Amino acid sequence: MNNLWQKIITNTYTVKTLKNRVRFLRSYLNRAKFDQNPNKEQNLSPEELIWIESLAEEHLLDVDTKSVSPMMDELDEMVEKTEALTVYFPFDPPSEEIDTLGSWMRSNFGKSELIMDIKYDPALIGGCALVWKGLYRDFSVRKKIQDEKQQILDSFRKYAPNS
């Protein structure tokens, strides 16, 4: 079970992807273990199918029919328990960049199972804002502008007629 979880979490970087993958896995196992015609084509995308098959190749899905449901319930529970870092971006990052960012965060923040909950905030202009353990911190360009507000206003005042 832990091996399966480790395998899943290693290359999964967002809460959304994690939940989707667990759902796909449940669907795949149900069809594989309980369907009358298991060789029937499944409704999974090629990437999903490749990812699931990589798990199967490592014999991580070798479970009997009775263990499927408890195993998936345990996986759901672990997903719920996973602490996520909420990240606000002012743009919509591509999935490959998300993986790179996730990998960077895990290695730089020292959290091997760090999962991102990605949200969109165009007012940030650039950079990002983070929420960790309920605490919000803005590291964006907007925050930089606010921090340097006085300098910016002073530079504007130089052009004012009665300054």
Next chain:
Amino acid sequence: MEVFLPVTAIVISSTLALIFLVLYLKERGSGHENLHIDLKDLDPGGQKNYQLLNEAIKKSQEMLSASESESLKMIANSKTNIQKLEEEHTKELEGYIKQFEESIKNTSAQVSQSINLASSQFNTFLQQLAEKSQQFEAANEQATTVRIEKMLDQLETKLSDFLLESEQKTTGAIDLELQSTRQLIETYKQQQLKLIDENIISMMERTMALVIGKRLTLKDQLDLVYESLEKAKLEKFII
């Protein structure tokens, strides 16, 4: 006068009583005269009784005549007495009237004298009162004049002080008001400037978000994100 009336009434009533008595006895005597009985028809006892009766009648007739004469005398005396009483009463009454008239005259004279005296005293009093009133009026007029002059002086002084004080107060109040207004204007100015500054920053942020945010390339955006993450790492935001 009131004393004589009952006496007169007694005399008159006693006279009338005597007259009625005489008349009664006469009537009775005439009745006995009819009692003429022949002695021969009577026995010796009866004759004796008859003689005794006649004697009694005679005696009674004598008594009656005596009483008549007495009553007549009494009537005559009573008339005389009444006349005397009336005369006495008249005299006494006249005396009383004279005394009363004299006392009235005396009293009238005294009253007249008293009135004269009171009138003269009253006139004197009125003269004194008029004099005193004139004196009081003069004194009052003088005192009022003095008081009015004093009040006018005080009023002038107080008015002068009041005007000076109100001038000072007004000047002070105007200064304060001016100061307060200047402060208010300054505060308002600062608030407005702060608001303008906020608006400038807000406008800047929105403009940048709309223009620069869209103009930035993915690489630029990712560079900024990594810069933010580096900052978070430096601040040890994620522990």
